[in-house]
Amino acid sequence: MNVVDKLIENTISTKNPSVIGLDPDIGKIPACYKVNAKRNNPFEAIANVIYEFNRDVIDMVADLVPAVKPQMAFYEKYGSYGVAAFEKTVSYAKSRGLVVIEDAKRNDIGNTAGAYADGHLGCVELLAGSCSPSFDADFLTVTPFLGSDSLHPFIEACEKYSKGIFVLVKTSNTSSGEIQDVVTSDGMTISQRIAKYVSEQAGTFTGEYGYSSIGAVVGATYSEEAVSLRKLMPKSYFLVPGYGAQGGGPKDILPCFNEDGLGAVVNSSRAILYTHMTNEERAQCTRQEYLLSVRTATLKMQEDIYSVLKNEYRQMVY
Amino acid sequence: MNVVDKLIENTISTKNPSVIGLDPDIGKIPACYKVNAKRNNPFEAIANVIYEFNRDVIDMVADLVPAVKPQMAFYEKYGSYGVAAFEKTVSYAKSRGLVVIEDAKRNDIGNTAGAYADGHLGCVELLAGSCSPSFDADFLTVTPFLGSDSLHPFIEACEKYSKGIFVLVKTSNTSSGEIQDVVTSDGMTISQRIAKYVSEQAGTFTGEYGYSSIGAVVGATYSEEAVSLRKLMPKSYFLVPGYGAQGGGPKDILPCFNEDGLGAVVNSSRAILYTHMTNEERAQCTRQEYLLSVRTATLKMQEDIYSVLKNEYRQMVY
Numbered sequence: 001m002n003v004v005d006k007l008i009e010n011t012i013s014t015k016n017p018s019v020i021g022l023d024p025d026i027g028k029i030p031a032c033y034k035v036n037a038k039r040n041n042p043f044e045a046i047a048n049v050i051y052e053f054n055r056d057v058i059d060m061v062a063d064l065v066p067a068v069k070p071q072m073a074f075y076e077k078y079g080s081y082g083v084a085a086f087e088k089t090v091s092y093a094k095s096r097g098l099v100v101i102e103d104a105k106r107n108d109i110g111n112t113a114g115a116y117a118d119g120h121l122g123c124v125e126l127l128a129g130s131c132s133p134s135f136d137a138d139f140l141t142v143t144p145f146l147g148s149d150s151l152h153p154f155i156e157a158c159e160k161y162s163k164g165i166f167v168l169v170k171t172s173n174t175s176s177g178e179i180q181d182v183v184t185s186d187g188m189t190i191s192q193r194i195a196k197y198v199s200e201q202a203g204t205f206t207g208e209y210g211y212s213s214i215g216a217v218v219g220a221t222y223s224e225e226a227v228s229l230r231k232l233m234p235k236s237y238f239l240v241p242g243y244g245a246q247g248g249g250p251k252d253i254l255p256c257f258n259e260d261g262l263g264a265v266v267n268s269s270r271a272i273l274y275t276h277m278t279n280e281e282r283a284q285c286t287r288q289e290y291l292l293s294v295r296t297a298t299l300k301m302q303e304d305i306y307s308v309l310k311n312e313y314r315q316m317v318y
Numbered sequence: 319m320n321v322v323d324k325l326i327e328n329t330i331s332t333k334n335p336s337v338i339g340l341d342p343d344i345g346k347i348p349a350c351y352k353v354n355a356k357r358n359n360p361f362e363a364i365a366n367v368i369y370e371f372n373r374d375v376i377d378m379v380a381d382l383v384p385a386v387k388p389q390m391a392f393y394e395k396y397g398s399y400g401v402a403a404f405e406k407t408v409s410y411a412k413s414r415g416l417v418v419i420e421d422a423k424r425n426d427i428g429n430t431a432g433a434y435a436d437g438h439l440g441c442v443e444l445l446a447g448s449c450s451p452s453f454d455a456d457f458l459t460v461t462p463f464l465g466s467d468s469l470h471p472f473i474e475a476c477e478k479y480s481k482g483i484f485v486l487v488k489t490s491n492t493s494s495g496e497i498q499d500v501v502t503s504d505g506m507t508i509s510q511r512i513a514k515y516v517s518e519q520a521g522t523f524t525g526e527y528g529y530s531s532i533g534a535v536v537g538a539t540y541s542e543e544a545v546s547l548r549k550l551m552p553k554s555y556f557l558v559p560g561y562g563a564q565g566g567g568p569k570d571i572l573p574c575f576n577e578d579g580l581g582a583v584v585n586s587s588r589a590i591l592y593t594h595m596t597n598e599e600r601a602q603c604t605r606q607e608y609l610l611s612v613r614t615a616t617l618k619m620q621e622d623i624y625s626v627l628k629n630e631y632r633q634m635v636y
Contacts, residue, residue, distance in 0.1 A: 147493025175465025
């Protein structure tokens with residue numbers, strides 16, 4: 001099954017095109033997860049806290065969202081122990097039926113890019129010559145700065161392993177325009193030129209719903225740019241960061257969608273995981289209290305986005 | 319001590335501005351490293367082979383090169399076990415007096431970029447509130463696609479932890495020009511604009527020799543571009559990929575250096591680690607035979623580069 005179809009089916013069944021960014025922040029994970037952490041190795045202790053927290057969050061939202069987006073940086077910072085917590089999180093999320101979008105913004109050339117692609121999306125050769133999945137994410141975010149030959153190995157992996165990528169096209173941060181908005185000799189911005197390339201590649205990866213697993217990252221904070229990018233990449237799924245904590249609201253993300261209410265998933269991390277409680281509340285709450293609060297925040301985001309979409313797009317398929 | 323000074327002092331003492339890329343390729347590591355690999359867990363078995371191979375290579379070349387450049391993709395592909403082998407490799411290389419340039423091309427925004435920076439270059443907060451180094455590399459490569467605000471956290475980490483970065487400015491691959499050569503409204507290419515930014519940041523990070531730990535990646539395969547980039551970034555150290563297997567020769571890398579014979583380190587991976595022996599030889603050699611062959615390849619690269627530099631730059635300081 002094409003992973004983009006799985007993402008779409010999950011979106012339709014949950015009536016929710018928003019995903020939760022699993023960005024563990026040890027300073028903000030509630031105290032009740034930390035009190036009994038095993039402390040043989042301090043990195044292992046943190047990795048255990050992170051995985052327990054993620055597992056409970058996943059259990060609490062698995063029926064509400066189509067996918068989770070773990071951000072690799074927040075695991076990798078704790079070295080191999082953190083990466084092990086990442087692996088367990090991916091595996092658990094998949095076991096609960098969620099699509100896993102790994103946000104790692106990998107980029108390199110030739111066989112080095114191939115190593116990233118095999119490791120994150122595909123399988124790797126072992127000593128005995130057999131091949132085994134390593135991270136086994138469904139989607140991976142990739143950075144296109146090195147040009148199209150640096151993207152080929154990731155696209156090949158999508159074909160070989162039936163996986164997907166989101167290529168950074170227009171990012172949500174303030175400085176994104178310094179490179180991405182530069183106008184090239186053909187009158188297109190760098191973002192638009194990358195979009196054109198993504199769209200060309202997307203063609204052969206479309207699934208049942210007409211969408212492609214070769215997707216794009218388009219920030220919620222640039223809705224004007226999103227209009228032209230949506231036109232340039234009609235078949236590509238968009239991963240939309242920048243909602244909530246970064247300033248994007250429900251109306252800003254409308255241009256990322258098509259008339260069918262599909263074509264994009266919107267990410268929120270901090271507003272779902274942490275900011276619905278104060279520091280003091282996070283210090284004193286029980287796990288159950290905290291998780292219910294996560295569920296409430298998840299439902300609120302679903303309602304906010306769904307109602308705006310429903311109002312705008314009369315041909316929504318869910 | 320500024321890490322760039324350590325890199326320079328190692329370069330002077332070895333009379334060698336070339337570094338070895340530690341890119342483990344399990345298909346090319348000689349058979350003698352694989353026969354007795356413990357196989358309880360197939361990923362752990364590979365990680366053990368990789369670390370043993372790296373440790374022996376480091377022992378064999380520690381007196382010949384100033385630094386090693388492990389490429390994270392080739393470790394990370396084996397998940398947390400591979401990352402553990404990476405950590406041990408970094409630690410061992412540093413214990414042998416080598417500078418460690420981590421090639422991971424990390425990039426992200428805000429606190430996510432901060433998580434990468436702390437994890438790879440600095441220290442991370444543990445449950446008890448204390449801070450501990452995680453990967454603890456000396457230098458990290460970073461990709462500037464998201465703009466200057468995405469580079470700030472890495473630059474801050476360089477200041478806080480006395481470390482260095484190499485910002486991708488002009489990469490060695492065929493497609494690098496698609497984005498990097500685009501001419502901006504001020505008449506500069508994207509590469510040149512990034513170079514200007516790097517140079518502005520470099521100023522406050524200069525060490526004893528007048529060079530900065532805020533450096534740049536400039537491919538050996540684009541020597542014309544290197545001329546202008548060297549002028550734009552007089553104080554930044556260059557990390558030069560693309561030598562050897564990718565087609566760059568000793569004369570191509572000359573513009574990356576200054577008159578003092580400093581200002582750049584040239585990387586070679588495959589030509590040092592693997593291609594000096596045939597598949598058949600790698601299947602049959604002893605460890606000692608293989609390692610002597612690595613040493614010979616390392617000495618040859620040193621001689622090739624040093625003789626060309628010495629001939630061109632009469633004011634060389636080594």
